[in-house]
Amino acid sequence: MPKIITDQNLRLLIDTLVGEGKRVIGPKAAGTLTLYEPLASAEELSLGELPRRSAKETFFPLCENILTYEKSSSGTTVHDIDPARFPETVLIGARPCDVAAAPVLDAIFSWDFKDEFFLERRRKTTIIGLACTTADDACFCTAVGLSPADTRGSDLFLTPLAGGSYRCDVISDKGEALLAAHAGLFAETDTAEPVSLAEPQLGPLDLDRIKAWLDTHFEDPLWEEIAARCAGCGACAFLCPACHCFDISDEGSEKQGARRKHWDACGFGKFTYHASGHNPREVQPHRYRNRIMHKFKYYHDKFGQRLCTGCGRCIRACPVGIDIAQIIDDINRK
Numbered sequence: 152m153p154k155i156i157t158d159q160n161l162r163l164l165i166d167t168l169v170g171e172g173k174r175v176i177g178p179k180a181a182g183t184l185t186l187y188e189p190l191a192s193a194e195e196l197s198l199g200e201l202p203r204r205s206a207k208e209t210f211f212p213l214c215e216n217i218l219t220y221e222k223s224s225s226g227t228t229v230h231d232i233d234p235a236r237f238p239e240t241v242l243i244g245a246r247p248c249d250v251a252a253a254p255v256l257d258a259i260f261s262w263d264f265k266d267e268f269f270l271e272r273r274r275k276t277t278i279i280g281l282a283c284t285t286a287d288d289a290c291f292c293t294a295v296g297l298s299p300a301d302t303r304g305s306d307l308f309l310t311p312l313a314g315g316s317y318r319c320d321v322i323s324d325k326g327e328a329l330l331a332a333h334a335g336l337f338a339e340t341d342t343a344e345p346v347s348l349a350e351p352q353l354g355p356l357d358l359d360r361i362k363a364w365l366d367t368h369f370e371d372p373l374w375e376e377i378a379a380r381c382a383g384c385g386a387c388a389f390l391c392p393a394c395h396c397f398d399i400s401d402e403g404s405e406k407q408g409a410r411r412k413h414w415d416a417c418g419f420g421k422f423t424y425h426a427s428g429h430n431p432r433e434v435q436p437h438r439y440r441n442r443i444m445h446k447f448k449y450y451h452d453k454f455g456q457r458l459c460t461g462c463g464r465c466i467r468a469c470p471v472g473i474d475i476a477q478i479i480d481d482i483n484r485k
């Protein structure tokens with residue numbers, strides 16, 4: 152049975168969680184943008200629009216140290232970063248297209264190597280998803296098998312109600328535990344009427360048909376047509392909730408420094424650059440082809456899932472107007 156939480160009690164919940172010492176991350180105004188950021192108090196919560204960057208940074212920071220080192224007269228000391236010290240976290244007000252990407256990423260980060268930096272943050276995070284009541288021209292979650300009320304990946308899920316309260320559905324044991332620990336902020340209901348939810352313009356696409364075309368069109372004039380103008384800026388990958396490539400580099404001096412894990416992007420010219428000087432993806436269309444292949448073929452071949460939740464961020468941000476929704480819609484019609 153769903154519960155009800157008023158807007159006032161939702162804010163009280165945030166302040167209580169902050170008071171308990173938890174890291175609470177939610178949409179927050181940052182200059183002219185809204186971003187998922189740590190909230191110092193409920194006053195900072197800003198639920199009006201889809202944050203500019205995705206929520207993946209909750210589990211997969213843009214850049215982080217994985218060890219540091221110091222050299223002294225007695226030798227070199229290496230300090231490991233201990234993931235067990237990552238804080239308990241609540242991600243609140245995250246949209247379905249962001250939240251649905253988290254379980255998709257679990258597959259790669261727990262595959263051949265268990266990435267404890269990602270997995271420990273996932274274990275320690277409770278996600279309170281929020282249904283979308285508005286969609287812009289770039290939103291297309293409905294085309295890739297999701298919806299503005301999709302609960303995949305959420306532990307609790309909020310649906311706005313007329314009058315400013317929220318219906319709260321319990322999706323997982325983690326959500327049940329958070330709700331039980333703050334039960335006084337929730338009320339019983341069996342009559343909650345949601346406000347109208349968003350209706351993205353692009354309806355369901357046949358993702359199996361798209362994959363079948365990709366299976367047989369590694370070489371095709373389409374890649375040149377759509378990606379000759381790609382600037383290789385990487386904005387699409389950095390903003391995407393599902394893109395997850397990273398590089399590891401050592402930074403510092405002979406005496407001290409850090410080994411750092413930081414985001415990378417297959418759109419960058421040097422992403423596949425070999426030490427020999429050979430680059431197997433030597434032109435931009437080859438790099439953009441990899442982006443589409445990875446999202447709609449390779450990841451599905453390996454993990455049975457797709458790397459796009461239809462958030463539309465790459466469409467909004469692309470400086471040359473490359474539109475992934477248009478591309479997969481076109482492939483679906485071939």
Ligand code: SF4
Nearest residue numbers: 391459460462463465
């Ligand atoms: S590929 Fe584009 S639309 Fe799809 S999830 Fe990534 S940023 Fe969003």
Ligand code: SF4
Nearest residue numbers: 381382384385387469
């Ligand atoms: S945002 Fe556009 S121009 Fe930049 S790498 Fe992605 S597709 Fe290319």
